[in-house]
Amino acid sequence: xxxxxxxxxxxxxxxxxxxxxxxxxxxxxxxxxxxxxxxxxxxxxxxxxxxxxxxxxxxxxxxxxxxxxxxxxxxxxxxxxxxxxxxxxxxxxxxxxxxxxxxxxxxxxxxxxxxxxxxxxxxxxxxxxxxxxxxxxxxxxxxxxxxxxxxxxxxxxxxxxxxxxxxxxxxxxxxxxxxxxxxxxxxxxxxxxxxxxxxxxxxxxxxxxxxxxxxxxxxxxxxxxxxxxxxxxxxxxxxxxxxxxxxxxxxxxxxxxxxxxxxxxxxxxxxxxxxxxxxxxxxxxxxxxxxxxxxxxxxxxxxxxxxxxxxxxxxxxxxxxxxxxxxxxxxxxxxxxxxxxxxxxxxxxxxxxxxxxxxxxxxxxxxxxxxxxxxxxxxxxxxxxxxxxxxxxxxxxxxxxxxxxxxxxxxxxxxxxxxxxxxxxxxxxxxxxxxxxxxxxxxxxxxxxxxxxxxxxxxxxxxxxxxxxxxxxxxxxxxxxxxxxxxxxxxxxxxxx
Amino acid sequence: xxxxxxxxxxxxxxxxxxxxxxxxxxxxxxxxxxxxxxxxxxxxxxxxxxxxxxxxxxxxxxxxxxxxxxxxxxxxxxxxxxxxxxxxxxxxxxxxxxxxxxxxxxxxxxxxxxxxxxxxxxxxxxxxxxxxxxxxxxxxxxxxxxxxxxxxxxxxxxxxxxxxxxxxxxxxxxxxxxxxxxxxxxxxxxxxxxxxxxxxxxx
Numbered sequence: 001x002x003x004x005x006x007x008x009x010x011x012x013x014x015x016x017x018x019x020x021x022x023x024x025x026x027x028x029x030x031x032x033x034x035x036x037x038x039x040x041x042x043x044x045x046x047x048x049x050x051x052x053x054x055x056x057x058x059x060x061x062x063x064x065x066x067x068x069x070x071x072x073x074x075x076x077x078x079x080x081x082x083x084x085x086x087x088x089x090x091x092x093x094x095x096x097x098x099x100x101x102x103x104x105x106x107x108x109x110x111x112x113x114x115x116x117x118x119x120x121x122x123x124x125x126x127x128x129x130x131x132x133x134x135x136x137x138x139x140x141x142x143x144x145x146x147x148x149x150x151x152x153x154x155x156x157x158x159x160x161x162x163x164x165x166x167x168x169x170x171x172x173x174x175x176x177x178x179x180x181x182x183x184x185x186x187x188x189x190x191x192x193x194x195x196x197x198x199x200x201x202x203x204x205x206x207x208x209x210x211x212x213x214x215x216x217x218x219x220x221x222x223x224x225x226x227x228x229x230x231x232x233x234x235x236x237x238x239x240x241x242x243x244x245x246x247x248x249x250x251x252x253x254x255x256x257x258x259x260x261x262x263x264x265x266x267x268x269x270x271x272x273x274x275x276x277x278x279x280x281x282x283x284x285x286x287x288x289x290x291x292x293x294x295x296x297x298x299x300x301x302x303x304x305x306x307x308x309x310x311x312x313x314x315x316x317x318x319x320x321x322x323x324x325x326x327x328x329x330x331x332x333x334x335x336x337x338x339x340x341x342x343x344x345x346x347x348x349x350x351x352x353x354x355x356x357x358x359x360x361x362x363x364x365x366x367x368x369x370x371x372x373x374x375x376x377x378x379x380x381x382x383x384x385x386x387x388x389x390x391x392x393x394x395x396x397x398x399x400x401x402x403x404x405x406x407x408x409x410x411x412x413x414x415x416x417x418x419x420x421x422x423x424x425x426x427x428x429x430x431x432x433x434x435x436x437x438x439x440x441x442x443x444x445x446x447x448x449x450x451x452x453x454x455x456x457x458x459x460x461x462x463x464x465x466x467x468x469x470x471x472x473x474x475x476x477x478x479x480x481x482x483x484x485x486x487x488x489x490x491x492x493x494x495x496x497x
Numbered sequence: 498x499x500x501x502x503x504x505x506x507x508x509x510x511x512x513x514x515x516x517x518x519x520x521x522x523x524x525x526x527x528x529x530x531x532x533x534x535x536x537x538x539x540x541x542x543x544x545x546x547x548x549x550x551x552x553x554x555x556x557x558x559x560x561x562x563x564x565x566x567x568x569x570x571x572x573x574x575x576x577x578x579x580x581x582x583x584x585x586x587x588x589x590x591x592x593x594x595x596x597x598x599x600x601x602x603x604x605x606x607x608x609x610x611x612x613x614x615x616x617x618x619x620x621x622x623x624x625x626x627x628x629x630x631x632x633x634x635x636x637x638x639x640x641x642x643x644x645x646x647x648x649x650x651x652x653x654x655x656x657x658x659x660x661x662x663x664x665x666x667x668x669x670x671x672x673x674x675x676x677x678x679x680x681x682x683x684x685x686x687x688x689x690x691x692x693x694x695x696x697x698x699x700x
Contacts, residue, residue, distance in 0.1 A: 246686065249683070249686055249687070252596070253593050253596070256592035256593050256596060257592070257593055259592050260587075260591045260592060260593065261587035261590060261591070262584055262587050262588055262591060265583070265587070266580060266583055266584040266587065267584065277556070278552070278556060278580070284580075284583070295615055298612070298615070298616070299615070299616065370576075373571075374571050374576075377567070377571045378571070381559065381560065381561060382556065382559040382560075385559045386559050
């Protein structure tokens with residue numbers, strides 16, 4: 001009982017650490033919303049206010065956004081958060097941070113079931129709580145993070161409830177929800193279901209007719225996917241490698257790139273938003289632990305086939321698209337490395353030579369503490385400046401300025417050089433969705449806002465406000481220079497009669 | 498079974514399987530080596546101290562106060578140097594690089610070789626792994642044309658540990674033959690050696 005209470009207390013502490021790391025300065029770092037976040041946020045706001053998306057579709061099953069046709073759950077999940085906190089950066093990221101925190105709890109339960117060992121389970125939860133890969137994606141709104149939560153919950157529910165029909169129905173529902181979060185889930189969820197079926201073939205066979213209900217429940221969740229199948233292929237076509245001549249070669253190369261030690265431990269993903277510069281997706285101190293854990297799991301007589309096969313298949317969804325290695329699409333790995341590292345750490349604690357053991361543990365803890373401190377420093381100090389452009393930083397500051405003076409102008413013309421300015425304008429001005437439906441002209445403009453490419457020509461009489469990048473021609477009367485977090489001059493706001 | 502019926506002893510069969518094992522790996526690699534003779538400029542994988550200074554300086558500009566103790570704790574040569582060294586060192590074990598260098602046949606036989614060493618906890622094997630790590634560590638400081646060649650020979654030597662797996666039964670030796678065919682096909686389509694060569698003349 002005492003040890004149970006202790007482990008419960010430790011778990012609460014770990015979840016608290018996870019919570020702090022995911023919520024501290026959530027609305028400020030990363031410094032700005034990227035356009036997908038702004039789009040999801042505004043569509044959720046529009047659903048909240050009107051029940052319709054930005055295109056006027058009533059309660060859609062997929063969200064067209066920029067032609068990606070995002071799956072419904074990615075947007076609907078944001079609605080309660082926006083209802084409570086309003087339309088702002090924090091509200092958009094809140095669900096991701098919350099589900100990220102809950103993933104720690106679910107991973108604890110998963111590890112506990114797999115290893116039947118509280119220490120390994122607690123350590124897995126702790127390592128995931130401080131995991132740079134998971135932290136990075138829990139701190140911004142991306143549907144892949146939702147998929148990770150629901151799919152891990154699905155696996156965990158299955159392992160706990162596989163002997164009852166209720167458990168299987170719940171499992172089916174969680175996997176069904178995961179399927180409706182992210183495009184990549186359409187590949188990952190069938191894969192993980194096959195893995196579960198293969199590794200639990202005998203226990204599933206016992207159910208026979210009782211399997212019908214869970215299958216029906218899962219099929220119900222596939223309806224939005226099937227009914228929008230054509231649309232959902234669009235994203236796959238734009239990033240997928242299916243049409244490549246050298247498909248097999250590219251696939252193998254992409255697949256292997258996710259097991260590259262440099263990606264995992266020293267360099268990380270090349271996409272700015274996906275990792276801090278100068279670090280891998282995982283901490284360096286985890287490398288020997290992961291290797292030791294893997295070696296132990298391979299050696300074990302009773303193999304943890306689910307984990308080993310999961311490890312080998314997790315790269316498949318990411319390998320079917322470009323570029324690679326891709327930390328976001330490879331979020332399927334998320335619970336594995338902390339679990340492998342925990343097993344490795346646990347094995348080290350069992351070394352008989354006490355001095356040797358102490359030396360290894362002390363070294364690991366020292367290097368580990370330095371690694372974590374370095375990550376936090378890089379994330380909070382370097383990252384907002386270094387990757388400001390990757391986050392399209394500058395638009396919020398522009399809108400903050402425009403909001404106070406827009407009443408003085410008949411036209412506000414904004415350059416679309418940095419991409420999709422209409423969605424940032426809608427988001428940061430909290431423009432009423434019902435008013436937007438009536439005045440919009442695609443991505444070209446709405447109300448008094450006009451968005452232009454290389455140059456702008458006056459179409460309406462009266463004063464106009466011009467928002468351009470510094471190198472683009474602007475009106476002689478400059479009202480304000482807008483600097484982004486990295487100190488670069490991002491926009492020039494000028495006035496023309 | 499079939500051969501023993503014809504009076505060929507088990508020992509002879511095993512010897513010929515072993516011979517086939519080495520011949521297949523050697524011919525695939527010789528083919529790759531011949532292809533690489535067309536390479537006029539190799540990709541450099543080298544650890545340089547000047548890169549350490551550059552890396553520290555380029556990160557310092559993102560500090561709130563570049564001269565503060567905090568900035569020095571997190572951006573210094575002492576921690577950046579091993580980081581960059583590890584980056585070059587591990588790049589020799591990158592799966593894509595291995596595939597490009599020693600092909601599917603080499604990558605899989607080396608993987609099975611390492612697996613065998615770990616599984617058997619062979620002291621000789623662990624010594625072999627340590628020796629190769631030292632060779633690769635030496636290579637991380639070198640900028641020479643022969644780097645890839647030395648890496649190829651060193652890493653491929655690990656495949657010797659997989660021989661018992663492949664000569665074990667007829668299915669495994671068939672797998673090896675299939676790997677040989679796949680490797681030749683793979684080498685043909687990646688004749689430009691993307692992870693190894695900067696400039697190549699097709700022969």
